[in-house]
Amino acid sequence: MKKIVWALPALAAGVAAVRRARGPAAGGAGDDRPGNRWLTVTVNRPPEEVRPGGELPPPLHRHADRIDVEVRPAPGDRGAELAVRLKEPPSALATSLPGRLGGQDPRQELRVALREAKSLLETGEVMQPDAPPTTRGTPGGKVVGLLGRRAGGEGVL
Amino acid sequence: MKALCWEGVNKLAVEQVPDPELRNDQDMIVRLLAGTTCGSDLHLIGGYIPAMRAGDVIGHEFVAEVVETGRGVRRHKPGDRVVVCSFVGCGRCWYCANDLWSLCDNTNTNPGFGQALFGYETGGIFGYSHAMGGLRGSHAEYVRVPFADHGAFPVPEGVDDVSALFVSDSVPTGWMGADLGGVKPGDVVAVWGCGAVGQMAARAAALKGAERVISIDRVPERLAMTERYIGSEVIDYTTTDVAAELRERTGGRGPDVCIEAVGQEAHSDGVMHLYDKAKQQLRLQTDRPTAVRQAVHACRKGGTVFVLGVFAGLVDKFPLGAIVNKGLTLRGAQMHGQRYIPMLLEKVASGEVSTAHLATHTVALDEAEKAYDLFKHKKDGCVRAVIRP
Numbered sequence: 375m376k377k378i379v380w381a382l383p384a385l386a387a388g389v390a391a392v393r394r395a396r397g398p399a400a401g402g403a404g405d406d407r408p409g410n411r412w413l414t415v416t417v418n419r420p421p422e423e424v425r426p427g428g429e430l431p432p433p434l435h436r437h438a439d440r441i442d443v444e445v446r447p448a449p450g451d452r453g454a455e456l457a458v459r460l461k462e463p464p465s466a467l468a469t470s471l472p473g474r475l476g477g478q479d480p481r482q483e484l485r486v487a488l489r490e491a492k493s494l495l496e497t498g499e500v501m502q503p504d505a506p507p508t509t510r511g512t513p514g515g516k517v518v519g520l521l522g523r524r525a526g527g528e529g530v531l
Numbered sequence: 532m533k534a535l536c537w538e539g540v541n542k543l544a545v546e547q548v549p550d551p552e553l554r555n556d557q558d559m560i561v562r563l564l565a566g567t568t569c570g571s572d573l574h575l576i577g578g579y580i581p582a583m584r585a586g587d588v589i590g591h592e593f594v595a596e597v598v599e600t601g602r603g604v605r606r607h608k609p610g611d612r613v614v615v616c617s618f619v620g621c622g623r624c625w626y627c628a629n630d631l632w633s634l635c636d637n638t639n640t641n642p643g644f645g646q647a648l649f650g651y652e653t654g655g656i657f658g659y660s661h662a663m664g665g666l667r668g669s670h671a672e673y674v675r676v677p678f679a680d681h682g683a684f685p686v687p688e689g690v691d692d693v694s695a696l697f698v699s700d701s702v703p704t705g706w707m708g709a710d711l712g713g714v715k716p717g718d719v720v721a722v723w724g725c726g727a728v729g730q731m732a733a734r735a736a737a738l739k740g741a742e743r744v745i746s747i748d749r750v751p752e753r754l755a756m757t758e759r760y761i762g763s764e765v766i767d768y769t770t771t772d773v774a775a776e777l778r779e780r781t782g783g784r785g786p787d788v789c790i791e792a793v794g795q796e797a798h799s800d801g802v803m804h805l806y807d808k809a810k811q812q813l814r815l816q817t818d819r820p821t822a823v824r825q826a827v828h829a830c831r832k833g834g835t836v837f838v839l840g841v842f843a844g845l846v847d848k849f850p851l852g853a854i855v856n857k858g859l860t861l862r863g864a865q866m867h868g869q870r871y872i873p874m875l876l877e878k879v880a881s882g883e884v885s886t887a888h889l890a891t892h893t894v895a896l897d898e899a900e901k902a903y904d905l906f907k908h909k910k911d912g913c914v915r916a917v918i919r920p
Contacts, residue, residue: 415636416625418624453625492624492636493637496621496623497622497678499556500637501554501619501637501638501677502640503554503640510585512539512585515584515586518584518661519584519661521644521661522582522661522665527643
């Protein structure tokens with residue numbers, strides 16, 4: 375039973391890894407950019423406020439040279455869809471599970487920046503986690519800690 | 532400061548941990564006045580909720596006094612007495628703007644966990660694992676409250692700490708079950724579970740005009756409390772065939788709305804309980820959905836089942852056929868507390884909703900482990916143990 379505590383994050387990481395390995399449109403014969411689809415968030419702000427004067431939101435500034443960016447109105451008065459994609463697809467090694475656990479996948483950094491951009495635009499700040507996150511460094515806790523550090527840059531965006 | 536920490540499966544300890552700090556301009560720091568045990572904590576303590584780390588501070592239902600506010604906090608000042616919603620909402624993403632606060636896009640700092648498990652992450656919640664944001668819990672002398680203007684609410688004059696305390700989580704959770712379950716005048720509503728959330732769901736159903744409210748449990752003290760303070764009819768499932776009894780009390784139709792307020796460690800008397808427990812122990816399912824199954828089967832054709840209990844992952848033998856063929860509406864949610872808390876504080880102040888009876892025991896923070904021993908094992912008729920600093 376105790377293993378459930380560790381099994382579920384491992385399961386989550388496994389599910390994410392399989393999804394990543396298969397690409398977001400697994401099984402889709404026409405997916406010509408597996409591992410480098412657009413990363414997209416919907417920002418609850420009008421499109422003109424998301425990229426005023428063509429300026430990128432601050433967290434995305436530092437990636438400006440290596441990403442394509444699209445902003446379009448979201449349907450149903452939901453604000454704007456902000457999409458980014460690396461101009462050069464990351465290597466297979468970087469997007470492998472070891473690469474992602476090691477923080478080598480450039481899309482992780484991009485996802486974090488995209489989420490931060492959304493939060494800044496919507497709320498004016500990026501909520502920081504509590505520090506320190508916990509007070510004990512057990513082996514199992516370190517595994518969860520590692521997964522947690524990567525969790526900000528992982529997911530299905 | 533002192534705090535109650537999760538130290539491993541079924542291990543809790545009061546530890547010294549660093550004081551919280553303002554980490555964002557919209558944060559505030561509050562001093563605990565009272566917190567309480569919650570049934571959902573038991574899932575976490577028992578190892579059923581993923582991504583806990585030894586040393587994590589637990590607790591999410593609390594009333595507190597403001598001691599420090601960030602530069603961006605407008606609605607609170609030091610000295611204010613506030614109820615803090617267990618879920619943290621930013622107040623400005625599309626979900627918060629549409630009153631779906633527990634789905635907030637901006638308050639879970641570890642979204643990859645939830646996205647891998649559920650497709651999309653939940654908002655952050657105090658003291659409820661790193662998968663749910665990794666925020667420190669409220670069983671501590673001081674607590675950091677992010678997006679404080681949107682998650683903390685002044686306690687009206689005349690409402691004592693303990694009565695206000697339950698408006699942090701259990702009252703809005705119960706209310707949401709009746710509200711989003713669509714309870715309307717004339718309905719017959721059945722509620723599985725006579726803990727605090729189940730009692731509040733039953734009370735909400737009555738206030739929304741339900742003609743009959745029937746609560747189901749096995750613990751005599753809880754059944755008696757629900758009958759006395761909530762005014763529900765009750766069924767003890769250890770002595771009564773619940774499905775047959777519900778059919779008989781509803782003219783053969785079944786309840787219009789069934790609210791499940793039990794969660795992933797449900798008990799029952801039947802063979803299914805042994806089956807579910809075995810599968811859960813073998814990790815072939817993460818949750819025991821016994822009460823959900825009963826609710827789905829008992830619900831009238833075309834009725835609604837609302838799942839309030841906490842479930843973490845996968846279940847087996849889920850009666851999807853009954854849902855399709857009976858035309859049921861199945862809903863669930865973590866609680867959108869900010870949507871209801873101001874209104875519920877008024878109802879507590881006016882006496883329309885009473886909560887003080889839920890606080891059957893009081894324990895000092897110094898020995899807060901005892902609160903969970905009382906609560907988990909339902910010792911001495913414990914319904915909720917209040918933790919005081």
